[in-house]
Amino acid sequence: MYDVKKMKQFDVPFTPMERLYTRLTLLIWGVLVIYIAMVWQKIPIEIPLHYNALGELDSTGSKWTMLTIPIVTYCFWSLMNFMMKHPEWGNxxxxxxxxxxxxFYTHNRKLIVVLRNGGSLFFAFVLAEMVFVSLGIMASQGITTYATLLSIFVILPLAIGVVQSRKIQ
Known part of the structure; x- marks a missing residue:
């Protein structure tokens, strides 16, 4: 077994695709936050928060509840960045x-970048939908859309990453 305490540090630069994906994710979040700030006064005090599997509204709450999504996303982003800086703690x-x-560490970092950005984009979609539904711009997209986006942004990249890690000798 490899002793992580004796691990040497590897300085592997980010690929252009990783940088692009991160910049696009941050751009989307920036635009979303600016948009929400601009329409904040128009958002009703009480907004739809949750829908059941049939797409029926089953929970409402204060518009301030929306702020939990950026906070959770920031915590998620920070945790993923921490894990990138400490690849020796990976499984x-x-x-x-x-x-x-x-x-292994390079592959782990690349996978974390994809999961960090994909998860953040998923959260951005959830927040955008909350805002658009509460403003009457669109109807809730339902469980199928959420499952599809979660599969594209998180589950599929994770599965591909696991398969690719098996090829490392």
């Missing part, structure tokens, strides 16, 4: 050794 297979550690 790796027993075949991790000095020869393949850099490959």
């Amino acid at each position: 790796y297979p027993a075949r991790l050794n000095e020869q393949n550690a850099e490959a």
Whole structure:
């Protein structure tokens, strides 16, 4: 077993695609936050918060409840950044050794970037939908849309990442 205490630090630069994905995610969040700030006074005091599997409203609450989504997203983003800075804390297979550690850590970092941004985009969609529904701009998209987006942004990249990690010798 590879001793992580003796691990040397690997300085692997971010790929252009990782940088682009991160910048696009931050841009989308920036635009969303600015939009919400601009329409905040128009958002009703009480907004729809939750729908059941049939798309029927089953919970409402204060518009201030929407602020929990950016807070949760920020905490999620921070945790993922922390995990990128400490790849040695990841859960790796027993075949991790000095020869393949850099490959595993690089792969781990790339996977975290995809999951961090994908999860953040998913949260952005949830927040945007809350705002648009409460303003009457659109109807709730329902469970199918959420499941699809979660699959595209989180589950599929995670599955692909696991398969790719098995190829590391």
